Amino acid sequence: MVYAAFIHVLIPFCLCVILANSGLFDHVVVDLTYDHYAEKTVQWLPAFLAMPFNCLVNVGYVVMGTFWLFKPIGPRDSRERYFKDVFAFMAILYGPIQWIRLSSLSRAPAVLDQWFTLPIFAWVPVWCHFTEHGWSPWHVLTTETVSILSYALALFHELGFDAALACHVAGAVFTGVKIQRSHGDATTLRHLLLAVLSxxxxxxxxxxxxxxxQNWLFQNLTGHFWSKICDILQFHFSFCFLTDLNAKGTKKL
Incomplete structure (x- = not known):
């Protein structure tokens, strides 16, 4: 299932990379200068470390994703590993895209940084649906396809991506709360609350x-740096929440 998960993440990843470099998103509003970040650039460092803290923090996604990719969860069937592995590969690929965005300040990586956020958030409702209702490949395909296509909103309005992201975040939180109420316990509640807080x-x-x-505490380790730490923790606690629910065997096979 690891191989299947990798292929199923790699194919849409490559399609998005091709489209992002096609010129289709040349008018999408993205940040392409360091002026939008509080961390000061270090001129004597190479471009891939121009903002050292904001660049290096992206290693955290790869480390966290790799940890969960190889973490045994004792599933009752291979499909549970599939959902975990897809989420892990998403995290592993997301880190380098953000790093390339900061080091190159190019449009395509900036678009991809935004774009990949959407199917990542959409995977939470997909995994919740599997946990509660069982395997449905059409539901997985439909939900993730709609999620990827929703980035088209950015083509029509400068706040299109923000609207799409808000819907994805709300959907992830809503489905998490819903399945917690019906199948969760104190442990999953703690993980859900930590994920939402992150x-x-x-x-x-x-x-x-x-x-x-403006406060000296955030002039090196800036708000953007700590937001990435929270994002990594959000990933981690989502893994904890969803794998714990799977361990309860709540889904209807």
Whole structure:
């Protein structure tokens, strides 16, 4: 199932890379200068470390994703490993894209950085549906396809991506709360709350990056850096929540 998960992540990943470099998204509003980040660039460092803390933090996605990829979860069938492995590969690929965006300040990586966020959030409702209702390849394919296509909103309005992301975040939180109420316990509730708290930190700290930098505490390890730490923790606690629910055997086979 590891091979299947990798292929199923790699194919849409490559398609998105091709489209992002096709010129289709040349008018999408993305940040292409360091002025949008509070961390100061270090001129004597190479481009891939221009903002050393904001660049290096992306290693965390790869480390966390690799940890969960190889973590045994004792599933009752291979499909449970498939959902875990897809999520892990998403995290592993997401880190380098963000790093390339910061080091190159190019449009395509900036578009991909935004774009990949959507199917990652969409995987939470997909996994919840599997946990509660069992295997449905059409549901997986439909949900992820709609999620990927929703980035087209960015073509029509400068806030199109923000609207799509807000819907994805709300959908992930809603389905998490729903399945927690029907199948969760104290342990899964703790993981759900930590995931939601990390998600809130990810959004708020990123938005307040420049404002927080007025305080010396956030001038090196900036709000954007800590938002990425929260994003990695959001991934981790989502893994904890969803694998714990799977361990309970709640799905209807």
């Amino acid at each position: 998600c809130s930190g990810f959004v708020v700290l990123k938005l307040l990056d420049l404002t927080l930098a």
